[in-house]
Amino acid sequence: MNVLVCFSSLKEFNTCFEDLSNELIYEIFDLLDFHHVYQAFDSLNARFYNLVTNSTLPIEVNLSSISKSTFERYNKDIILPNKHRIHSLHLSNPCLYDDISSPIHILSQFLHLKTLSLNNIESKHLEYLLPTLVSLPCLSSLSITSINIIVNRTAIYSQIIRLPALKYCSLSLKGSHYSEVPLPILDKYSPIEHLIIKHGISTNELYNLLSYIPQLHRLYVCYTLNSWTTYIKPSSFVLPYLTHVSLDLSSISFAVFEEMIIDIFHLVHVLHIFIRNNNDQMYINANRWKQLILSYMRNLRIFDIRHETWSRNITTNSQVILNTPTNKFTSSFWSERQWFFTQQFIQERDRNCTIFCSIDPYRRKYYTLCKQIHPSTCLNSKKTHLQSVQHLRIDNENEIIDCKYYFPNVTTLTLENSLSCTLIKSRSLSLTKIIEILRFTSYIRTLIFGSMPLYGVNYKSIQQNQTFQLVSNTNMITNVTFKQGCTLNKLQLFVALCPRIQYLTLGHDTEDLESIVRFLLKKRNENTSHLCSIRLVSTCPFFLTTLRTLIESETLLTDYILKKVDLEHALSAFDGDHLEHLELYSQTNISQTDYFDGKRWSKLFERFQKLTKCQIELRQKGRRGIYDNLLREFQRELKEIKELKEKWNMKCYRSCPGYHGTVVSVQISASL
Template identity: 50%
Template sequence: MPRESITCFEGLPNELIYEVFKCLDYFHVYKAFFNLNLRFHDLITNSSLPIEINISSMSKSEYQQYYSDIIETRTHRINSLCLSNIFVCGLVQSPIRILSTFCQLGRLIVDNIQSKYLENLLLQLMSLSSLTSLTIISLDDVNNTNLICRQIFRLPALTYCKLSMRNYRDHDVLIPSTTDSYSPIEHLIIDNDLDLSQIYSLLSYVPQLRRLSLQRPSVSWKQRANTSPPTLKHLTHVSLNLDRISFDRFEEIVKNLFSTIQVLYTSIEYNTDDAYKDSRKWEQLILYHMPNLRVFDIRDVRKATHTTDNNNLPILDNHTNQFTSSVWIKKQWFFALQHYKLGFGSRQIFYSTCPYRYE
């Protein structure tokens, strides 16, 4: 091959090099090219392309240099920021201290943050009119989760929010329901230990909600006096962890909140309430209170209670076999039951094999 036909990376036009940069972690781009030569230094510093910052597995010295060269001087270009390194929040050179200058920031993920930094973080976010996605995962107990939630609900452009805040001390504190202060959030994921009234109060702030995921509802999932369920006219997708919730409590929230949903994902592990195995209860709940449901996905793990026949094959649970009526066949929802050994005992998993209804 003639030597003049061979093209090295540095010989590519700027437009192609920028396309390559888009496919790489920006820290790797910085490490590889920032000090390579004047051309690449200028390509990085003079570009108008948005920057996605991911601060996870880097040393403290690497971060401090990265902060000085890129983060502090390019805040107007940063549209995504992921902080998952514990040491970062406590530094003088922390992005949290200058978040209000990130005028193009659209997505923020803060993982393993200590609770003492949360209030300042949210104060910084109030001026960000482009922030549409927020994830907060705390490292320790959060004493003022209600205040934190109310500040989050004031963010003007937020449409996606995921919260995982340890809040054992606030378990009995109820955030006031609202009738005049609403959030634009459409997708909400809550991984907190909340009872039913706390859930109702939080949901009163998000009338535009379309997707809801409750990962850790409280074992004391009960409705307190003077609380009532909000109206969620746009809710279509729900994901629930029902490990510690009785079927009666689950039925209550379905009747109060889920009349419009189209998709339901449920995960149940070692719940001793046999009502979850009763197909007739499910049929009544779906037909009368979730009439628009088109996707029903269930995964129920529990201790096996089966016996064996003369050939030592398991005899399946009679309750589980009931999920074969005309209701399930008409909707084309089908299920399977699997048994497996675990230590000295055995387990069974009842799960959807075809959760989608074909129109």
């Protein structure tokens, strides 16, 4: 192995890597994922084996993209013998939580662990895991993302508050937004300084939680909701160190927000707020804001607001302008503080959006390029580098042309249906443009396709294209999702374009799954050598058996885990706090009686408060006797549960061929 070394004399020469000192090699190791160090150097020779296994340097363990067999070797050779060296542990593979040899079962022995990240964890694992964390004296950073419903989030909060050294905490706990069980009276206060809540939380729940975190400096709340129970606020508490606050206020009134400012947020220096489809006009009332800031927010330096109003009634530009009372945000009060604002009028598919927001986005991480029906009224017309944006969504390809923004640090790119021209329905998506985008966005790790027609594409010739080969050799994409399915030809093309793919998700319309699985698992397929997880959405229940038979009969894999999730589990994987468009389609010849439960549907829909479009069609066939009483009870529930009937328009039909037929076809539908 050779490496180029440069000195200040500007002389250059090649030296053998093995000749480098141990200290320099350790510095190189420190720049790499330790699992990659283990794979590359552990078996090289005796010296490097000792450097890897006998070092006293801290280890960061990332078990996100690792096969079962590789994990078993890594666990045996590195993790278990070096528990005292592990400072950081990241898990996101749901299958590893079920593995009896997984390090989560002995976490209390990782006494020097500082950072713990648990993604896609089920509630049953979280319940027994959290109490063990109290014994970790160095744990200062904790991130948790649940994959299914957490019935009692208060119990989770109570355990986290007890962690003695915790400074950073990020939580995304799926479940009912209205879980308002108060925290028990605790004799401890949390040392947390940075708190991120990525699930919906009521104002009562938030007050209660913050009363136990007096050292808090930074707070981010993804979705704040009005409380539905009468609540007595905890005795007066102060957050003297809280300087940065970011809130989604889409579901609470300005009056409630104003009360929160007076009670707990009056000392903040930096305020970021987001409001969508909230009818309270006080959020865009300049005088009301001025009064609040002068009276209670004297320390405020940065004021960042984004107010979106979506409408399905297509309006003219003049109508939008006349109905938007934002012109008073141009007075001297705002300009003296260097707070400037812009107004945008956007048309997306069959709806309009009026956006009022700060001109300087203050490190906003998400940005959407979509069709504008009116030029934005913005004072800044120069080309702008949006350094903070990490997730770029492109809704309309025409907005790429002459775009005044650059996104040098984007890591996630979402391409929606309207990337192809929405005015000419038959025009296909331009693969060339996708390749050009990827050519100049080398940091992208995640690629999501809303749809991918690609009509008329010559799959073989385009792979000989010089730009295609350049992008294939340089892009770092590891996660690809096709929301509406994929054909074998398309998949072969995109696997060639993204040969470092680790996670692949295929939507409900995917054709010829057996051929696709066979292609992905071929042992001689270099383009899929990094693939460690395949997720098939909305496949028929019996496909799991077919898939297992295929893998074993053709020996496609020798060491693997297949995991099936039901409808509720699948829905829990989505972020209900942000989901706007939900479509579910299923057709099977197997009776799935759990679908016929009105209360269960109500609980599921309760999570999706921001949906603007919903279409559900679930069809199944089964023996008539199974359904008779079940359907009668379900249809009665649909009449009694007002929300299912009026808001979600949920219905249940059945048909039975022939008067004495024994087979019945059933359809459940819902729409918004």
